[in-house]
Amino acid sequence: MTVIDTEILSAGSDRRGDLASGKAETVLSVEGLTVGTGRADLVIDVSLEVRAGETLCLVGESGCGKSLTCLAAMGLTSEPLIVRQGRISFLGQNLSSLSENQLADIRGRDMAMIFQDATAALNPVRRVGMQIAEVLVVHRGLSWRQAEKQAIELIASVGIPEPDLRAKAFPHQLSGGMCQRIMIAMALACRPKLLIADEATTALDVTTQAQILRLMRELQAETDAAMIFVTHDLGVVAEIADRVAVMYSGRVVETATVDELFENPLHPYTRGLMACRLHATTTSHGRIAAIEGTVPSPSRRPEGCSFRPRCSFAKDTCLTLPALAPVVGNHRAACHFAGDFA
Amino acid sequence: MMRLQFILTKLLRGLLTLLLAVTFVFIVLRVSGDPVSMMLPDDTPPAIVAEYRAAWGLDKTVPEQYVRFIWSALHGDLGYSFRDDRPALTVVLERVPMTLLLGVCGFIITVVIGLFAGIAAALKRGTSVDHAAMAFSIFGHSMPNFFLAILMILLFSMTWRLLPSSGGATWWHLILPAVTLGIINAGTVARFTRSSMLEVLHQPYMRTARAKGLRLTRRVMSHAIPNAAIPVVTVLGLRLGGLIAGAVVVETVFAWPGIGLMLVNAVGQRDLPVVQTIVLLVALTMVITNFIVDLTYGWLDPRIENRPNKEG
Known part of the structure; x- marks a missing residue:
């Protein structure tokens, strides 16, 4: 379990006043999303919205459709999963109207995802610095030399000591927490407007988890990105969320601001x-x-x-x-x- | 330190392999018939037969011959060809370039067709591309090489009269045997490439690559292939070693003047030193390619620790 106490709760809520006014731009809106396989629907009629600078937490038990909702939002669902219904618009653009290549141009640049098991989510045979640099080469058109230089800065920015040395490491030479930081650095490389973190801290020990959460909050404040944070850990929710959507068996069953939810859960x-x-x-x-x-x-x-x-x-x-x-x-x-x- | 030990172990194993191969061939050849009575006419006087036996060292007991053979082999002397009285090694080495030429061309065809078909099949899994590639793979895998060779001659030489069927005089002569060798091996390579790619395509890091906004070509080229390479390189290594050995049949059918054809002839003529030399050479190529493949692993997959690692 995460360290959760009222101290963190109150510390978090100072920041939340700014968003309450609702003036910030809507980054992602999902309306009536239904995703399923041929046999059953795994996500049913889910509607979500997240604004710039806001953190939305998706909470629920394993298998309730949280991760799948995120994958669909990124347009990353693949066979046998099909998006049956729903409209996903990102910065006012309907994602389903885009081609795979147009989507690829948005992914990694304007919307980025951090996956659960970072050690497995990084390519085992490529150096981590290269993996970060690749995003910059593809989306920013940098040369490899420039991109690798910038990758080292990014590695430093996520709090990894000796970044130039770490950039040359392979994922298996780094700890789980370091890999997760590398993933975050990779996701933030192009300063995306939407960051989706799928159980980004679940596999980490409590201390590392707290560090990473703090880091993500800082980086979010810096870039004013919208963030969707998937977790089943209410401690993490209390620490990071502005608003919460609780999912159960494929549907959203409750949404509220984090304070309302903790004070007065209705479902x-x-x-x-x-x-x-x-x-x-x-x-x-x-x-x-x-x-x-x-x-x-x-x-x-x-x-x-x-x-x-x-x-x-x-x-x-x-x-x-x-x-x-x-x-x-x-x-x-x-x-x-x-x-x-x- | 690790590396030195690794290389020494490999080297010792390689030497053992060579010794076993040569020993096996040596014994089988000695018990399978008398070369002298094969080579000399039936009515040769016994005195002359005995003279030849003494000259070739065949009058000694088999263990004695074996010890002598190994001893001189260690000194670089593989004996004299019974037929043309020159050192067996010289006789064999004369033919090596032709076999290498055929082997390398066949190997290139194997790599190109095998990798392409395997990757295409994996990317288009379950479609007609996949089915076609796998049908081709089974064809290559199950077709005996001599039979495919004969089919090729029937079609391209006899029926359509496009290409020469035997000999090694011109580049045109190279095409049929090289393609035959290539196709036979490409089937296996395609299969391994496909299954290896399929496994890799479902790995979490491939999803990451997609989430990073990489397009298909880049995802395949720089993320999938490097990870799928290890099993494929293993098979390719085995095939490369096997191409020299596999060329025996193909060279014979197409009368390609390489060591394969020479081996078949030498066995028929009981030219023992030549057979032994060729077997030793083939075993040596197998051992060397295996060694190279082992070294490549460390380069392909940094998780395999057999090379010095700065970050360690």
Whole structure:
């Protein structure tokens, strides 16, 4: 678990006032996105929006469609996954209207992605400096010599000591945390307007995780990029998010600002997640709270609300699918009884 | 330190391989018939037969002959050809350039066709391109080389009368045997390239390459191929060593004047020193190509630690 305490929560919220006004430009908007294989839909009717300088956290259990939503946003879904429906617009441009080569020009330059397992996500037989430089060669038209020089600066900027030496290393010669920093440096090489981090810190130990989160926040503040941060760790959410979208079984079930969400979770699933968090106090009770049951398989989702079989509040009305509707202000939840919790 | 030990081990193993190959051939040749009675007419007087036996050292026991052979081989003397009385090594080396020419041309055809077909099949998996490439691969793999050679002669020499069928007088003579050798080996190479590429294409770093905004050509050339190269280089190495050996049949069918044809003739004529020399030479090329392939691994994949590493 991440170090999570109220100190970090309050430290984060100072920064959030600037965004609340909503004046910043919308960088990415996803409307009604449905992604699936031939057999089942894995992401259903997901709508998201993220503005410049804002961090949106996608939260949910493994397999709820978080990563897939991100891949679709980057246009990186490939067989057997198909985007069935939905519109993804990036800086006002409809991505589905672009050719693969036009998309390639945007990727890495205006939108970049940081993957979960950086050690595997880096090419094992090429030096890391070259891998970063390649982005600059392709998108900025730099010569290899210039690009490699700039790559060393980028490596330094993500806090790796002896950057000129590290640039010559192969991924297997670096630790997981270093590889993750290299990935971040690579993603930030062209100062993208949108940064998608898919479980970017999950594989790292707590100390490294905290360092990387701080680093990403600093770099984001510097470039005013929009960021989508995928995680299943509420500690990370508290630390980095401005707004949160909670996903369950392929759908967004709740969206709110991070403060609203932590103060007053409206969806029973979110409430369950919150209860599962490890507090310093829980250890004395000895038992860790858990949500009963398991996530339904995408091919066998229950009728109506997917969370119904695991929900202690479920009634007959839950057999009809609840819409993701505003409950308090812009705090939305897909639950028939969300109003009762407000 | 690691490197020195690695090279020494490889060297020792290589020498052992050579010794085993030569020993095997030596023994098989001695027990498979008497060269003297093969080469001299049936009514040769026994005294003359005995004289030849003594001259070629065949009057000694097999272990004795073996010790003498190894001893002189270590001194660079591989014996004299029974047929033309010159050192066997000289006789064989005269033919080596022709075999090398054929082998290298065949190898180039193998590499070009094999890699191209394999990569195309992997990129277009499940399409007609893939099916066609794999059908070709199975064809190359399962077709006996002598049979393909005969088919080639039938088509290109007999039916269409486009190319000469035998000999090595002009460049035109090179085409049929080289293509035959190339196609036979390209099948295997294509298969390995395809499976190796398919494995690599699904690796997370290929998705990263796409997320970086690299186009297909760059993703394949600078990210997929370097990673897919190791198994392919292994097969290519084996094929390169095997091309010399594989040329035996093809050279015979096309009467290409290389060491392969010479080997077949020498076996028939019981010219033992020549056979032994050729086998030693073929084994040597195998050992050397293997050694080179092993060295290449460290260069292709930095994770294999057999070269000094600055970052270490």
